[in-house]
Amino acid sequence: MVFKTWWRKTIVRRVGAGVLACVLVGGGYLGFLQISGNFHTVIAGELYRSAQPSPGQIERYVQQYGIRTIVNLRGENENQSWYADEVATARKLxxxxxDFGMSAYKRLTGPEADRLVALLKDAPKPILIHCLSGADRTGLVSVIYSNQVAGLPEAQSERQLSILFGHVGIPLISAAYAMDESWHQLERHYRIEG
Structure with a gap:
């Protein structure tokens, strides 16, 4: 009896330690993404994604990747210093x-996505897209670009909207699940067979 109790306690402790380790590693990774600017190549020479870039980061991205267009998914925010800095830096460079305003908590409609696809097709490349964290809105737009502009397969495109880039899409838990719902709706809109 004593052995069974000891064994159960040992298992509970080990499972608890494993869960805690996973939470700490996962949280550390998500924190790293934000500290590092969450910058990633979607399609080399065409599309890059990031969190809200500073003027210095924009200058670095232009120098290293030849960025010719910034698409701000946070929308026009004239009263915010980050917005004024971004517009001034783009003008200087x-x-x-x-500006293409989206909410991470609201579904993107088919007509809105059509406008976005047209904008992305016409914009001088390479393009840098960003939102606040570079995970949710940026993830959805990366999926849309990859599939609808670059013609990549659905499964490959969908990887852009994942935890690898900081997106946590869990129904009823994550408000940003609206981005996942948007893509599911757009799959029907674009008649993507999956």
Whole structure:
């Protein structure tokens, strides 16, 4: 009896320690993404994604990747210093700046996605897209670009909307699950067979 009790306690402790380790590692990774700017290549020479970039990061991305267009998914925010800095930096570097306001908590409709696809097709490349954290809105737009502009397969495109980039899409838990719902709805809109 004593052995069974000891064994159960040992298992509970080990499972608890394993869960705690996973939470700490996962949280550390998500924290690292935010500290590092969550910058990633979606399609080399065409599309890059990030969290809200600073003027210095924009200058670095333009120098290293030849960025010619910034698409701001946070929308026009004239009263915010980050917005004024971003617009001024784009003007200084002679790159195009486009505002396309989205919410991570609201589904993107088919007509809105159509407008976005047209905008992305016409924008000078390479393009840098960003939202606040570079995970949710940026993830959805990366999926849309990959599939609808670059013609990549659905499964490959969908990887852009994942925990690897900081997106946590869990129904009833994550408000940003609206981005996952948007893509499922857009799959029907674009008649993507999956």
């Amino acid at each position: 002679d790159i195009r700046h486009i």
